[in-house]
Amino acid sequence: MKLIEEHLVESSVPTQVLKCIQIGLLCVQTDPVDRPTMSSVVAMLGNDIISLPLPAEPAFYVRGFLAEPIQPNSSDRICSVNKVTISNMSPR
Incomplete structure (x- = not known):
C-alpha cells in the first residue's frame, strides 16, 4: 500500500492494489515470452x-541511489552564452 498515492489509500482495496501490482510486474518481465498477452491481462x-x-526476479534493480548535486568549482568554465548545451547523437 506504500506504493500508491496517499489520497487513494482510503478508497483502495488492498487485495485489488496488490493484484494490479502483480499484473504490472508480470507485464515488465525481462523475457517477452514470460509476459502475458493483453487478453490475458x-x-x-x-x-x-x-x-x-x-x-520472475527483476533482471536489474537499483536500491535507493540518490546522486549528490554537483557544485561547480572555479576551474569550470561556461562554454555557452545562453547556457544551452548541444548534444551530438550517434548510434552504437
Whole structure:
C-alpha cells in the first residue's frame, strides 16, 4: 500500500492494489515470452478466481541511489552564452 498515492489509500482495496501490482510486474518481465498477452491481462483484471503466476526476479534493480548535486568549482568554465548545451547523437 506504500506504493500508491496517499489520497487513494482510503478508497483502495488492498487485495485489488496488490493484484494490479502483480499484473504490472508480470507485464515488465525481462523475457517477452514470460509476459502475458493483453487478453490475458484483461482476463486477470476482470476475474478474481484466476490465480496469478508469480513474476520472475527483476533482471536489474537499483536500491535507493540518490546522486549528490554537483557544485561547480572555479576551474569550470561556461562554454555557452545562453547556457544551452548541444548534444551530438550517434548510434552504437
